[in-house]
Each structure stands twice: as C-alpha cells, then as structure tokens.
Amino acid sequence: MELTSGKPALLKETIGVCLSRIVHEYSDRPAVKVGALRLTYRDLDDRTDEVVKALYKLGLSSGDVVATTLSMNINHLLIIYACFKSGIVLAPLNPGYSSTQVVAALQHVKARCWFVGHTIAIPYKQPLSTQPLRDAVYAAQSVDNALLCKVVVVNATSPTDFRERCWEFQTLLRSAADQAIERNLSLEADSTATLLFTSGTTSSPKAVVLSHHNILNNANVCSHLWGTTSEDVYISTMPLYHCGGIVLVLLAAMTHGAMISMPCEAFDALALLRAIREDRCTILSGVPTMYMAWLDLLSLPEFANHDFSHIRSGFIGASPILPSLRETLNQRLHLHGVGNAYGMTESSPVATIALASHPEEKKCSTVGYTIPHQSVRIAARDNPHRTLEVGERGEILIAGMVMRGYLDNQKKTDEAIVETVAEDGTMTRWMRSGDEGMMDADGFVSVTGRIKEEIEDVMMQCAAVKSVSVVGLKDERYGEVVGAFVIPRPNVTVSQSNDSNSGEVDLRLSASAALSEADTSQELTASQLRDVVRAKLAKHMVPKHIFWVDELPMTLTGKIEKHKLRDCGNSLVAPTQATAVEVQAELVEEPDSACEGLEGFRRAVHRGA
Structure with missing residues (x-):
C-alpha cells in the first residue's frame, strides 16, 4: 500500500474494485470462517457474484436500494458485498425493529427489495420468527402499492407463504445461475454505498447517506493504524446492520487481506471468547459491555490456562471503558494494544483513535488522536465557526469522511453540517457531533461533559x-x-x-x-x-x-x-x-x-x- 507522509493514501476506488484487487493479491488466503465453513478470497468473490446475478434477476440495477433484516451470518455478508459490487445501495435494518418500524424504514429508503431472515437471532434469546414483519410488509404492499418492494426470505427451514413479489433465497440463486453480469463502469467512489440508520440510544433514527469513498477509506485507515496484514484474524462482534460491523470488521479486514471469524449470529460472549481463543484472533472490536462480559467468563476453567497475548490491536467504541476496569482487562485479556475510539455513523464512523504506541494514560483518559484524512476541531457551542484554543471545552466538529446528509431530511442535515471557507477559497464541511470535548497540546481528544x-x-x-x-x-x-x-x-x-x-x-x-x-x-x-x-x-x-x-x-x-x-x-x-x-x-x-x-x-x- 502506497504511503504518504506515513499515512495511507486515499483510495480513489469503489469497494467492488478494491475487493477485486484484494482477491487478485490474496486469492488463496482465508477471508471468512463461519463455523465449519471457510471461504478464501477467491471463494468470496465467486459467491458474491452469485448473489449479484440474483440481484439482476430481480430486475435491480445500480442506484436501487436493497434493505436487509438479517442476522450476523454468511448470507448477510455475501449480500452486503454483492450490493457494493453492483452499485446497489445497501440499507441494513436493525433486527430489533418492530413491524411498524420496518415498514416505515422500507418506505423511507424507497427499498426495491428486502432480504429478510426466516428467523432472526437475538442475543441470549431463542431465534424470533419474522412472520409478523413479513405480514406487515405484505399488507403495506397491498395498500395502493404503498410499498413497491420485493421480498426475499433467507434461510427458510419450512414452506413459506411465497406470494407475488416474494422469493426464497436459495431458489432465487439457482434460478439466476445463467444470469449475465455486467460490470457497472459508471459507478464512482463518490457514489452512495449505504444508507445506515443511526443507532444511538434515542428513539429517533435517521438514515445516514455514506459513499464508497467514506466507508472504504475509514476502514482502510483504521486497518492501517492497527498494522493489519493478511496474517491477522478479526473477530466479528458488531452486527452487520451497524457501521462498526460493516466498516471496522468487514471492510477493515478486506482492505488488507485479513480473515474474519464469525462464530455466532448474535452477540454470544461465550461463543465469541471461544472463537478468539481457537482462531487466535488478533484484532478485537466492541463496546465496554462486551469486554466486561468476556472478563466475567475468564474465571471459567476452560480459559484458566489460555494466554491471550495473540490479541494485539483493536478498539473500544461507544464510550471509553472505565479506568477502574482497564488494568484488569489488560492483565487478563491482553488489551494493551486496544484503544478507545470515537466517532459516529455520520463520520463513517471513526474520527479519533488511541493506538498501542500511545501512553497508557492517554489510552485510558482520551479517545486518541485524529486519524489520517479526518479533521477534528473544538468549536464554541454558540458559534460553530469559532475554533477554541487548546484545553478549552466546546463542541467536537469532524470533517473529512463525513456523511453526505440525512436522507430526505434537509432540515436535520442543515442543523448537523457547518460549512467553512478558507482564505484560498477551499470549502470544508464540518459535522457537528453534539458532544462536548477538548483537545490537549499533543492533539489527543477527550470527550468531556460526561x-x-x-x-x-x-x-x-x-x-x-x-x-x-x-x-x-x-x-x-x-x-x-x-x-x-x-x-x-x-x-x-x-x-x-x-x-x-x-x-x-x-x-x-x-x-x-x-x-x-x-x-x-x-x-x-x-x-x-x-x-x-x-x-x-x-x-x-x-x-x-x-x-x-x-x-x-x-x-x-x-x-x-x-x-x-x-x-x-x-x-x-x-x-x-x-x-x-x-x-x-x-x-x-x-x-x-x-x-x-x-x-x-x-x-x-x-x-x-
């Protein structure tokens, strides 16, 4: 990978082009392990092409929107990559959405097709049937064509009510085997890749518009900072409807030819910790509650003698882990190289990150420094155009790989984006985070007001x-x-x-x-x-x-x-x-x-x- 001033150069390609390049370079390297199933990068390329054919068989084309309500499994991964390859816009939905929320989301993104699991995995619960969700979508389809959306049911284990505009996934794949694939030459890096609903802890999600350029470069930069090579193994902890799961696991591993281990369809602390041990995972990602769950499990006899020193990098997101727990985690789970990260869906998502090379005190008390190709400044809360001095508290603003806006919501977009013009006429779009923070003399950012x-x-x-x-x-x-x-x-x-x-x-x-x-x-x-x-x-x-x-x-x-x-x-x-x-x-x-x-x-x- 070409380096510019010690940082990775911006990738000026689509995710599909990047994947083709990685497949050519690492064709026989393992790309993903799901239970007993192992796919090399060549296998991954071939399997995603099968799904691309299925998308074309459904009459979909570049710019159309495909929504998903799926668990963290191989089919979801293949559908995601197929969308990115073909220029179809991905809109993954939270499996926890109610029937009303699903219908509203499908209508909002104007989905042409909805891939839905026959059941959905929920952490520590029995799989939930999606029949109520499907019934609500079918009902919406029949009301004055209010929802012009085809439905594909994935992993159906019993006969399903396949009515008009409804298919079973494996049957669809077989029927599309002879479909021709036409590479989309008009697709550009700035084309929309995904519509991601914000996953904050409030109840008013908005659809964030992110380009191939946004999420591919955020993944590549983070992967570079973690020192990823084709020998590394990522553990898939974050769901694939979430920016963290798609960007910081799927794409981050792919950009450097690394492998992903996917041991469970929803968060299962024990299954994940066993996979971390058995697959000797090197790069971890998660939020504080996940690390706390693993810490509780380390007292089990099966983990008593395991040395987790193979864990060398990764991040802790959502909120900094409590300093009182950090030392214990370092000792028991070898998290010395795992640092806090800060960002949001709107910033693709990472804006700052703490690395293994940073002082331990900085890794505990800050969210690190600004990653390459992003910019962070602290502005006055009452005037986002006025940048504050070192050590002053204000609102954190982010520029670089930020969203295009909120889908069909100009009012919220205008509230979130601030444009500044430099003396040379250069315009910069700043994303207002809404978080209070400060930056120290060394460039480390702290989220204050907490x-x-x-x-x-x-x-x-x-x-x-x-x-x-x-x-x-x-x-x-x-x-x-x-x-x-x-x-x-x-x-x-x-x-x-x-x-x-x-x-x-x-x-x-x-x-x-x-x-x-x-x-x-x-x-x-x-x-x-x-x-x-x-x-x-x-x-x-x-x-x-x-x-x-x-x-x-x-x-x-x-x-x-x-x-x-x-x-x-x-x-x-x-x-x-x-x-x-x-x-x-x-x-x-x-x-x-x-x-x-x-x-x-x-x-x-x-x-x-």
Missing part, C-alpha cells in the same frame, strides 16, 4: 458492584438529580433501608432469591455507595436515587439504552409515582412500552452464562 461516567467509574470501584449506569432524573427543586441503576455481584446481599425516603427501589425479579441464597459475608447498601461517591466527588454528584436491578437494557450493539433507564426512573420518582410493583406489572404486560422496565433489562449483553 459527569455521569465519572460517577460510574467511582461506583465501579466498589467490589460488590458488578455494573452500574447513571442517568439524570427530573427533580422539582434542582431540575435534575443523579439516579444510579446498580447490578450487585451474585454473592452480595443488598440491605435496604426501612426509611421510605431513602431514595432506593429494588427492581430485581430475583430479589427474594438473592436474599435467601447469597453469601451474606458481603453486604451492600445504598448508603455505602453514596459514601464511596461522596469521598471522591462533589456533593451534587452523589446519587439521590439508587435502583437495584438484575440487568441493564442494551441495544443489539451493546450500548446501554440510557433513555429507557431515564424513563423508568422518572416514572418512579415523579410526584405521582407508581410503585415498583405497579411498574413491574405494567411493563411485563407492555413489553414494547417506552422504558420496557424489567423485561428490557433482560436484554443485557453482558449476561454471558
């Missing part, structure tokens, strides 16, 4: 606490106060105060069992936790409300859904608050309600048993 993470870090230093998430809750007097949702460790007994004004609520379904079976040699109280925080932080950072829980609600990518915790907390502390029993009863009956309460908590990614 008081809640400081509180979490201090509370996690209590040995009796397994996990904690802090949110702001409404308060009539102060406007907002601190609320902490705490998971005690299994051998801990929670001793609750008899004072009704203690500000604690037990939301654990297993609370009674825990009291009778726990090792009473270790006790935990709300007062103890408040004292821990009070000893190290300011008075206003001490949690007024503490909620004891079994689990924390997670997105499918392992991010804690703080808006659900906030909704649940506010419903309990409001002046006309419901009781915990009432909240439990209501939320069990209404599992799709705004906060999903205890049913939502059971989605915790880090329950790796």
